[in-house]
Amino acid sequence: xxxPNRDRLRRWAAAATALAAVAALSPAAQARPGASAGHLRxxxxxxxxxxxSYHREVSFAEQKVMERYDPNVGTLLYSHASLPVQFAEQRVxxxxxxxxxxxDGGLYADPLVRRAAGLPAPADPAWRRPGFKxxxxxxxxxxxxxxxxxxxxxxVRDWSRRNPGHVTVPILLELKRTDPRLEERGGAKSPPxxxxxxxxxxxxxxxxxxxxxxxxxxxxxxxxxxxxxxxLRHGWPTLAASRGKVxxxxxxxDRGIQDAYRAGGRESLRGRVLFTDSxxxxxxxxxxxxxxxxxxxxxxxxxxxxxxYFVRTRSDVPLEEAASGDTSxxxxxxxxxxxxxxxxxxxxxMAARHGSDYTARLPEGTAARCTPVGAPxxxxxxxxxx
Numbered sequence: 001x002x003x004p005n006r007d008r009l010r011r012w013a014a015a016a017t018a019l020a021a022v023a024a025l026s027p028a029a030q031a032r033p034g035a036s037a038g039h040l041r042x043x044x045x046x047x048x049x050x051x052x053s054y055h056r057e058v059s060f061a062e063q064k065v066m067e068r069y070d071p072n073v074g075t076l077l078y079s080h081a082s083l084p085v086q087f088a089e090q091r092v093x094x095x096x097x098x099x100x101x102x103x104d105g106g107l108y109a110d111p112l113v114r115r116a117a118g119l120p121a122p123a124d125p126a127w128r129r130p131g132f133k134x135x136x137x138x139x140x141x142x143x144x145x146x147x148x149x150x151x152x153x154x155x156v157r158d159w160s161r162r163n164p165g166h167v168t169v170p171i172l173l174e175l176k177r178t179d180p181r182l183e184e185r186g187g188a189k190s191p192p193x194x195x196x197x198x199x200x201x202x203x204x205x206x207x208x209x210x211x212x213x214x215x216x217x218x219x220x221x222x223x224x225x226x227x228x229x230x231x232l233r234h235g236w237p238t239l240a241a242s243r244g245k246v247x248x249x250x251x252x253x254d255r256g257i258q259d260a261y262r263a264g265g266r267e268s269l270r271g272r273v274l275f276t277d278s279x280x281x282x283x284x285x286x287x288x289x290x291x292x293x294x295x296x297x298x299x300x301x302x303x304x305x306x307x308x309y310f311v312r313t314r315s316d317v318p319l320e321e322a323a324s325g326d327t328s329x330x331x332x333x334x335x336x337x338x339x340x341x342x343x344x345x346x347x348x349x350m351a352a353r354h355g356s357d358y359t360a361r362l363p364e365g366t367a368a369r370c371t372p373v374g375a376p377x378x379x380x381x382x383x384x385x386x
Contacts, residue, residue, distance in 0.1 A: 040239040042168045042215065042247075043310050043339055044379055046371035048360055049094025049170065051314065051342040054134050054152060055080050056143035061117040066140065075318035076136070077353075078344055082145050083155045087163070090346045091367040095156070096172040096251065097134050099149055100190055101197050105130040107188045112139040126151060132204055138178045139187035153208040156246065160213070164244040165386030167368045168215055170340045172312065173274065174251035175201075195260045202273045205248060215247040217269035217286065226283035227268040232308050239384065249287050249312065249340075250274045258284075275310070286310060293333040301336035305373045312340040315360040321345070325356030334363070337373025 056079045058066070066073045086092040100108060109127035114120070124147055127133070132149035135142045146152035153171075160166065175198075178190040191197060205214075219237055222230040236242075252258065258276050266272060267283040275287035286309065290301050293313045304311050315330040316322065322345055333341045343360035345351045351358040362369050370379035 039235075040376065040379055040384075041236045042239055042242040043236045043305075043308065044371055044375040045167050045239065045368050045384055046334070046337065046339050046341065046362070047093035047167065047170070047368045048091065048315075048346060048362055049096065049172070049312075049340050049342045050080055050086055050092050050346055051096050051344050052098065052136055053080055053083060053086065053092075053095035054097055054144045054146055055136055056145055058113065058141065058143045059117070059119065061119060062113045065113050065116045069140075072318075076141050078350065079143075080145065081347075083152060084159045086346065087156075087159050087166075087169075091361065091365075092346050093167060093367050094170045094172070094340050094342070096174065096342060097149065097152055098136055098174045098176050099201070100133045100135065100138055100176050100178070101193065101200075102133045103130055103191060103197075103200070107190070108133050108135065108138050108142065111142045112182060112185060112187045113142070132201065138176075138190070139182040139185075140179065149204060150208055153205065157208050157213070160244060160246065166244060167239070167384050168242045169246045170249055170310075170312070171246055172249045172251050172340070172342075173201075175257055193257045193260060195263050198257075198261045205273050209246060213245055214273065215242050215245050216273055217275060217284075218271065220286060221268055221270070228278075228280070228283055228285040231286045235308060236310070243386070248274045249289075249310075250276045251289065253277050253289065280304075280307075280309070287312070289313075290338070293336045293338065294329055298332050298336045301338050302373050305337035305339070305371065308374075310340070311336075311338040312342060313338040315341050315343045316345060316358070318344065319354055321358050322351035322354040322356055325351075325358045327358070330360050335372060337371045339371055 057077055063073065080086065081090065083095060102108060106128040110121040126147040134146055134149055134152050135144045146155060175193050178188050183189045215237055217227050220230050221227045222234055261272065261276060262269065262284060269276065269284050276284050277287060277289040278285040279288065288304050288309045289312045290297060291314045293301055301311055301313055313333045313336060315333040321329060345358055345360055348357060348359050364381055366381055368384045369381040
């Protein structure tokens, strides 16, 4: 995770102030969308999401191998409940999935770490089927509760259909590559995330979630305007229109992947499924990832949310809050108004192995609440879900 340095933060603050001043002169800004309770929009809702939502610890034998190569292996020793349990029992309303391309199948089916531990390849036949795979670190940390992207998304879709009154669920996708160091040791080498592979990713998502089940850039963008102009002038879809749906966000800030996704005249993500992690001033700017909510970053996030962007931040980083029990970062994340607040510890007891009772939940004890920044005065947390 990157933390902005002071110079970058000052540049950002100056740019944000200038852009806000210009925006304030426009009629659209003076009649901000969502000014009344009757116009609640999906960006007026704040939820707690899980980070690496699929993650499962590997076996003790594999952990012994990992310890020889990575002194920070302790950060990988956590397991999340299955996705439906997170939604139903832990009040989670957002997830993150790490995705590797596997067009021919079997690329990640025999991890190096298991071979080094003297273990057989995983028995689940899904590893050998063609299609995108969901795991954290190919050949090193492959534990997952759902092997394929299609399988993970099917779990989300089935829960959603059983609970059609839920608020929009953001699904953050990190598009990953294999580790060159492990490739040199005989591990898998992933295909590149070029435009063709990204087209295939969109197609795979659409096999599970149709257009009526998702909020996409096409649902936000107005004719003759960029995606950013549309979000800032007209706002996001209403809460009523977006209940029971999901939205997909790209975690990668790698411009190579982003440019491949926006290629072919898609600067405003025309026809795309994912919202890219962008920055104000770009035509695709609607979603912004700003992981650190502490210090001056909180004001940056508050400004972004107030102006209409959808923001993801993090309430904890690997083991720091879990070991100390410190909730200051959590409070900053929630107070910033970021709509998606990601945690590794959504339920009591998960941090106990590290020495604390740290848990990241909304203070109201609900699955969603009116975001403290930008939501209209008439917003009622108890009415967000049905």
